[in-house]
Amino acid sequence: KAGVTQTPRYLIKTRGQQVTLSCSPISGHRSVSWYQQTPGQGLQFLFEYFSETQRNKGNFPGRFSGRQFSNSRSEMNVSTLELGDSALYLCASSSGLNTGELFFGEGSRLTVL
Amino acid sequence: DAKTTQPTSMDCAEGRAANLPCNHSTISGNEYVYWYRQIHSQGPQYIIHGLKNNETNEMASLIITEDRKSSTLILPHATLRDTAVYYCIVRLANTGNQFYFGTGTSLTVIP
Numbered sequence: 001k002a003g004v005t006q007t008p009r010y011l012i013k014t015r016g017q018q019v020t021l022s023c024s025p026i027s028g029h030r031s032v033s034w035y036q037q038t039p040g041q042g043l044q045f046l047f048e049y050f051s052e053t054q055r056n057k058g059n060f061p062g063r064f065s066g067r068q069f070s071n072s073r074s075e076m077n078v079s080t081l082e083l084g085d086s087a088l089y090l091c092a093s094s095s096g097l098n099t100g101e102l103f104f105g106e107g108s109r110l111t112v113l
Numbered sequence: 114d115a116k117t118t119q120p121t122s123m124d125c126a127e128g129r130a131a132n133l134p135c136n137h138s139t140i141s142g143n144e145y146v147y148w149y150r151q152i153h154s155q156g157p158q159y160i161i162h163g164l165k166n167n168e169t170n171e172m173a174s175l176i177i178t179e180d181r182k183s184s185t186l187i188l189p190h191a192t193l194r195d196t197a198v199y200y201c202i203v204r205l206a207n208t209g210n211q212f213y214f215g216t217g218t219s220l221t222v223i224p
Contacts, residue, residue, distance in 0.1 A: 004156075033210050043157070043200075043214035056209040090156050098207045100147060104156025 004105035012111045018079040021108045025093030032074040037088040050097045086112045117201045122219040131188040135201030138182045150197040191222045
């Protein structure tokens with residue numbers, strides 16, 4: 001079956017703009033998690049959604065938000081972009097809330113100029 | 114979640130077993146040990162996890178010491194495609210799918 005699909009794969013924005021990233025999980029998976037990866041901080045958990053509800057949230061400012069739709073697809077939004085938001089944003093899906101087995105997409109690479 | 118300590122980097126000859134250690138001396142009784150790996154420019158990939166007993170699947174084996182303070186991931190016959198960063202993560206069950214990935218071990222498989 002198809003894997004986790006993230007769009008867009010690459011994008012460039014300028015400071016102050018906002019960005020929306022999309023994630024389509026594996027068919028039948030109801031949990032979607034988002035992670036940010038940077039060379040300095042490594043992989044950091046942003047938030048997790050299950051059945052359209054945010055279940056867990058990492059230590060990121062309110063500029064980072066997300067949502068999940070009834071078909072389990074998820075979007076994350078970053079407003080008022082800063083240079084430090086340049087990163088690879090990874091989405092992971094899982095069949096359940098506590099399975100521990102995540103299936104990651106290839107990520108969306110955001111560059112903020 | 115308990116903190117883990119892994120070597121920064123390791124090399125392994127192609128075809129030989131790769132043994133990746135992980136220390137988690139503060140692990141609690143209901144925390145699981147998970148291993149993921151990340152091949153360059155890809156998202157992380159789940160490998161294996163365990164609680165107390167040793168585990169084996171088609172990718173690897175996980176050996177957990179009796180006191181559970183350390184574990185070893187074994188790739189029985191390393192190939193060049195196993196070159197990746199390997200993350201050892203200790204995590205409570207029933208805490209959602211929130212993982213703290215740390216810095217991991219960069220494994221290089223040498224031809």
